[in-house]
Each structure stands twice: as structure tokens, then as C-alpha cells.
Amino acid sequence: MLSDWYYNTALNLQKTWFARGPSPIPDSGLINSAGRFDRGSLVPLTRVKDITLWDPRYTGSGETIKVKGLDTFAVLHYDAVDNPGSLGGSNPPDQIFNFTYEPTTDNANRWVINGTSYQPPSLPTLLNILTHTNATFGTNENTFTLKPNATVEILFHHDIKHPFHLHGHVFDVIQSVDGGPPNYKNPPRRDTVTAGLTLTGAPTRIRFRTDNPGPRFLHCHIDWDFEDGLAVVFAEDLSGIRNGSKAVRYNPEWDRPCDIYDKLSSDLR
Numbered sequence: 001m002l003s004d005w006y007y008n009t010a011l012n013l014q015k016t017w018f019a020r021g022p023s024p025i026p027d028s029g030l031i032n033s034a035g036r037f038d039r040g041s042l043v044p045l046t047r048v049k050d051i052t053l054w055d056p057r058y059t060g061s062g063e064t065i066k067v068k069g070l071d072t073f074a075v076l077h078y079d080a081v082d083n084p085g086s087l088g089g090s091n092p093p094d095q096i097f098n099f100t101y102e103p104t105t106d107n108a109n110r111w112v113i114n115g116t117s118y119q120p121p122s123l124p125t126l127l128n129i130l131t132h133t134n135a136t137f138g139t140n141e142n143t144f145t146l147k148p149n150a151t152v153e154i155l156f157h158h159d160i161k162h163p164f165h166l167h168g169h170v171f172d173v174i175q176s177v178d179g180g181p182p183n184y185k186n187p188p189r190r191d192t193v194t195a196g197l198t199l200t201g202a203p204t205r206i207r208f209r210t211d212n213p214g215p216r217f218l219h220c221h222i223d224w225d226f227e228d229g230l231a232v233v234f235a236e237d238l239s240g241i242r243n244g245s246k247a248v249r250y251n252p253e254w255d256r257p258c259d260i261y262d263k264l265s266s267d268l269r
Contacts, residue, residue: 010223011268017109017224024224086172086184087151087207094150098203100157101195101220101230110228111220117229118142118219125215125233126248129241141233146210148237154218155203156195162230163221165192168212175205192221213240214248 006013006026013024087093104110110117119140121128129135137143146152153174156164161177172187179199195204219231235241241248261269 014224014227017227084186086174086187087209090182090184093153093207095146096153096155097144098155098157099232101162102158102160111225111230113142113230113232116140116142118231118233119229125235126241129215129235129238130248130250133242135235135238137233137235142229142231143215143233143235145238146234146236148210148213148240150210151207152210152234153205153207155205157197157203158195159197161194161196162225163192164195164218165221166206166208166216166218168214168216168236169208171206171208173204173206175202177204210236213237213244213246215241 006024008024017024099113101111101113104112104117116139121138121141125137125141125143128137170189170191171193172189173193174184174187175182175198176188177194177196177198179202182205193204193206197203213236216234216236217231218234219226222230240246
């Protein structure tokens with residue numbers, strides 16, 4: 001697994017970013033969570049099939065990275081999909097959402113989806129649903145209610161490509177950003193997809209089934225963009241969250257993070 005690595009802390013980097021500073025740039029990269037930073041301490045080398053890789057530095061696009069002056073390619077292997085085929089085939093979905101995402105034009109380092117930048121509510125979405133039979137959500141919560149056992153289709157509109165991740169589900173990618181006709185026969189199944197307009201100008205399209213009650217984030221998998229509001233929440237099967245075999249039961253352990261947060265100084269909140 002390839003990932004970015006930052007020498008500074010997320011809190012400090014976020015302060016700079018939210019103050020309209022430059023987008024944080026990784027100091028190095030990691031392979032399977034191991035690597036080296038040129039001003040940091042040594043860590044165990046990463047070994048992949050007896051080939052030692054160290055101090056990886058991203059040098060281009062795609063899956064190519066430079067390691068010791070050589071091109072190394074990340075090869076991904078996927079197992080066969082259970083019950084292949086798009087949900088509902090080529091039939092219309094039960095619910096459909098068109099999401100246009102874009103940066104704001106006020107130089108505030110914010111992103112919006114359909115004109116709204118997500119901001120976390122003071123009362124967490126799950127607790128709102130559990131404590132209010134007719135729960136409502138503020139505009140800035142960017143929260144959409146999903147019916148139970150429904151086929152949901154999402155279309156992503158924008159020419160800037162971003163990786164979007166869905167909590168609580170895997171989904172079928174029936175139209176990928178690479179273009180081509182919709183694939184209803186054997187679409188790839190993922191929990192993260194590169195979203196945006198395809199080479200032919202069509203939106204990226206995904207489908208999933210609402211069989212897992214709960215509030216489910218759909219957000220950009222670039223942390224800085226997520227923090228900047230590039231997210232929505234799906235309130236999936238409100239009645240199923242409160243009752244039924246998959247109902248969410250209150251756990252006193254949920255209060256511990258709140259107590260810890262309340263004790264933080266104001267500059268860390």
C-alpha cells in the first residue's frame with residue numbers, strides 16, 4: 001500500500017491550510033506503512049518479494065514511483081466479485097443523486113457539493129437520529145435520507161478528479177472516469193472511486209444497495225479536502241437505525257471522546 005507521509009503534525013498543517021496557506025505537500029512516501037524521511041530517524045526497510053525499497057519519493061503520476069533511481073510499479077490484484085453485475089441491471093435506480101463538487105471562489109480553501117460545504121453538527125448525526133423520531137438536518141450538514149433496501153445511484157460532476165470514499169458499503173462502478181459505455185454486466189466493486197467527468201464528458205456513476213442502516217459518509221479521500229467540506233452524509237434507513245436486527249444501540253464508551261475533547265485547550269479544538 002502506498003501512502004503519503006508528513007513530518008509535521010496534522011494539527012499544525014491544518015492551521016496553515018485553513019489560514020489560506022498552500023496545500024500541504026508530503027515529505028516522503030510509505031510502502032506498507034514503512035519508509036524513511038531524510039531528516040528523521042531510521043525505520044525498518046520495506047521488503048516486497050525480497051526486493052528492498054527505501055526512501056520512496058513520488059516522481060510522477062499514476063502508479064509509478066522512483067526507488068533507488070528505478071521505476072517501481074504497484075500491481076494490484078482483485079479477487080472475483082461475489083454476485084457480479086450491477087444492482088438493478090440497466091433499470092433505473094430507486095434513488096439518484098447528482099453531485100457537483102467544486103472549490104469556492106472566495107479564496108477560503110473550501111469545497112462544496114451542490115453549493116454546500118459540509119460542516120460537522122454540534123449534535124452528531126447518529127445521536128440526532130437516535131434521539132429524535134423525526135430527525136432534521138441543517139443545511140451545512142449536507143445530509144441526505146436514504147430509503148431501506150433501495151438501489152442508490154450517484155453521479156459525480158466536475159472536471160477535477162478526486163478520490164471519493166463511501167463508508168459502510170462497497171459499490172459498483174458502472175461508469176468509470178476512464179470513459180466508455182455504462183457497465184451493468186460486470187462492473188468493478190470498490191469502496192473508493194476516482195470521481196469526475198469521463199473522457200467523453202459523462203459523469204462517473206456508482207451504485208449501492210441500502211442494506212446497512214446508519215449515517216454513512218461519502219467524502220473525498222484527500223484529508224485536506226475532506227476537512228475543507230468535500231463531503232456529504234447519507235442517513236440510511238432511519239427506522240432501521242433505531243429498531244430491527246441492525247439497530248444501533250447506545251454504548252457508554254461513546255462519551256469518552258467527548259470528555260477528552262472538552263478538556264482540550266481552545267486552540268486544539
